[in-house]
Amino acid sequence: MSYLSKVRAIVWKDVRAELRTKDILSSMLVFAGLTVLIFQFAFDLRASVIQLVLPGVLWIAITFAGVLGLNRSFVLEQDRGSMEGLLMAPMDRSAIYFGKLIGNLLFIFAVELVLLPLMTVLYNMSLLSPSILLVVFLGTIGYAAVGTLFAALSINTRAREVMLPILLFPVMIPVFVAGVQATARLLDGESLAEIARWVQLLLAYDGIFIAAAMILFDYVVEE
Amino acid sequence: MTAHKRSGRETFWMVFTGITGVLILIGVYMSLIWAPTALNLPTVNEQLAQRVFYFHVSAGWVGYVAFGVTAVASVLYLIKRSRRFDNLAVSSAEIGVVFTAANLVSGSIWARPTWNTWWTWDDPRLTLAAIVLMVYIAYLMLRNAIDDPERKARLASIYGIVGFISVPLSFVSVRIWRTIHPAVIGTASASSQGGFDMSGNMVITLLFSIFTFSLLYFVLLHYRLCLEDQRVELEEYKMAVMADS
Amino acid sequence: MVYIAAGMLVFWIATFAFIFSISRRQRTVEEELSVLKESTES
Numbered sequence: 307m308s309y310l311s312k313v314r315a316i317v318w319k320d321v322r323a324e325l326r327t328k329d330i331l332s333s334m335l336v337f338a339g340l341t342v343l344i345f346q347f348a349f350d351l352r353a354s355v356i357q358l359v360l361p362g363v364l365w366i367a368i369t370f371a372g373v374l375g376l377n378r379s380f381v382l383e384q385d386r387g388s389m390e391g392l393l394m395a396p397m398d399r400s401a402i403y404f405g406k407l408i409g410n411l412l413f414i415f416a417v418e419l420v421l422l423p424l425m426t427v428l429y430n431m432s433l434l435s436p437s438i439l440l441v442v443f444l445g446t447i448g449y450a451a452v453g454t455l456f457a458a459l460s461i462n463t464r465a466r467e468v469m470l471p472i473l474l475f476p477v478m479i480p481v482f483v484a485g486v487q488a489t490a491r492l493l494d495g496e497s498l499a500e501i502a503r504w505v506q507l508l509l510a511y512d513g514i515f516i517a518a519a520m521i522l523f524d525y526v527v528e529e
Numbered sequence: 530m531t532a533h534k535r536s537g538r539e540t541f542w543m544v545f546t547g548i549t550g551v552l553i554l555i556g557v558y559m560s561l562i563w564a565p566t567a568l569n570l571p572t573v574n575e576q577l578a579q580r581v582f583y584f585h586v587s588a589g590w591v592g593y594v595a596f597g598v599t600a601v602a603s604v605l606y607l608i609k610r611s612r613r614f615d616n617l618a619v620s621s622a623e624i625g626v627v628f629t630a631a632n633l634v635s636g637s638i639w640a641r642p643t644w645n646t647w648w649t650w651d652d653p654r655l656t657l658a659a660i661v662l663m664v665y666i667a668y669l670m671l672r673n674a675i676d677d678p679e680r681k682a683r684l685a686s687i688y689g690i691v692g693f694i695s696v697p698l699s700f701v702s703v704r705i706w707r708t709i710h711p712a713v714i715g716t717a718s719a720s721s722q723g724g725f726d727m728s729g730n731m732v733i734t735l736l737f738s739i740f741t742f743s744l745l746y747f748v749l750l751h752y753r754l755c756l757e758d759q760r761v762e763l764e765e766y767k768m769a770v771m772a773d774s
Numbered sequence: 775m776v777y778i779a780a781g782m783l784v785f786w787i788a789t790f791a792f793i794f795s796i797s798r799r800q801r802t803v804e805e806e807l808s809v810l811k812e813s814t815e816s
Binding site: 557561574577578580581584585589622624627628630631635638639641642745749750752753755756759760762763766767770774 | 777778780781782784785788789791792793796799800803804806807810811812
């Protein structure tokens with residue numbers, strides 16, 4: 307099997323499994339929605355304040371829902387013992403990484419597909435401009451790139467899934483800051499060119515960490 | 530005990546520690562008394578508090594370097610798989626936590642009389658130090674959550690490397706964040722030295738301070754590594770016992 | 775004035791707390807080692 311078809315096989319396996327039960331996807335969606343709701347109560351978001359807080363709420367919702375999805379990508383494998391099967395197959399280990407990464411991305415994108423229109427309606431501010439979508443897209447990739455690697459790391463610990471947010475949050479700060487700032491300024495009416503530095507940062511982050519994770523993933527799963 | 534077998538090394542470290550102690554005392558004197566007062570600062574309180582700056586910056590600098598050592602040791606471990614590299618990584622990380630935490634607390638103490646607040650998110654360097662501390666702590670928590678030594682070393686190395694790479698990116702993100710928007714506290718830009726002019730003797734004091742803190746780093750590293758060597762000895766003994774029975 | 779003293783104190787406390795922590799852990803390891811050695815010799 308070629309590299310790409312192996313990646314595709316892994317993605318397909320996870321997506322099919324999820325489509326059957328829709329467990330994780332629904333938990334992610336509900337969690338994201340609840341996060342938005344809680345922030346409404348936490349800050350009593352009146353019209354004058356919303357514009358300031360909205361980008362933060364959005365990215366927090368993505369972050370928290372993302373953790374649920376990222377954990378799933380390896381927890382099930384470990385519980386079912388199917389990890390050995392995957393590893394025994396003669397393939398470049400990074401194919402497993404990419405398969406898991408793409409699977410995670412699909413799930414987080416699915417959540418964002420619901421979350422962005424929802425927040426647009428709730429707060430009467432359009433989060434659906436191409437520029438904002440681009441920023442969310444790039445940020446999610448960076449987040450998932452590191453998150454997939456760390457998810458594989460954390461299930462090997464005593465604390466299992468609990469370890470993931472602890473490991474992930476300090477390291478994904480550049481994504482978070484860039485995402486929130488770029489989203490905020492786009493909402494303010496700035497153009498894509500004006501937030502170029504944030505986009506460059508996101509691109510750099512994505513590139514660097516996908517490359518690093520590709521190399522390091524081997525070391526995580528070598529048992 | 531392994532330490533007593535080589536008294537030459539032990540003596541060296543005792544002397545080294547002693548010298549470091551003396552140099553630190555000299556550094557304290559220089560920072561508190563010898564260094565010129567920052568006369569362009571408005572109040573006496575601020576001028577006095579400014580002297581914390583020498584320790585604060587030194588600790589911060591050594592903290593970052595310690596993290597770098599951890600990252601390099603992590604890479605070396607993954608390549609060579611020698612336990613010594615992992616020992617170095619964790620030892621340097623613990624010391625880095627101590628220095629970075631001291632950096633943050635002293636930064637807070639300096640901030641109070643200078644800006645009338647215990648903390649500010651407007652200074653990129655303070656924010657970055659907080660981020661670095663969190664990555665360090667996550668690294669140590671990860672190690673704590675794994676029992677098997679080989680797995681612990683391997684997985685921690687991975688996190689050490691990724692964590693280290695993320696720091697400059699975090700720095701850039703916080704810098705862009707804080708230089709585009711006007712700082713609430715006007716004097717604290719990332720490149721200025723906290724709003725006071727650095728004269729020649731101040732630079733000397735600072736460099737000397739960094740130097741002594743670096744020596745302190747090596748002293749602490751040595752003793753921390755001794756602890757790790759002992760742990761290895763204990764582990765090997767345990768394994769030998771289990772193999773016999 | 776208090777601040778400069780506090781600022782310096784932080785470093786002394788941090789350093790000595792760390793050294794203390796090392797020596798305490800060292801004692802634990804030494805104890806465990808000697809207990810083990812005694813039990814295998816008997």
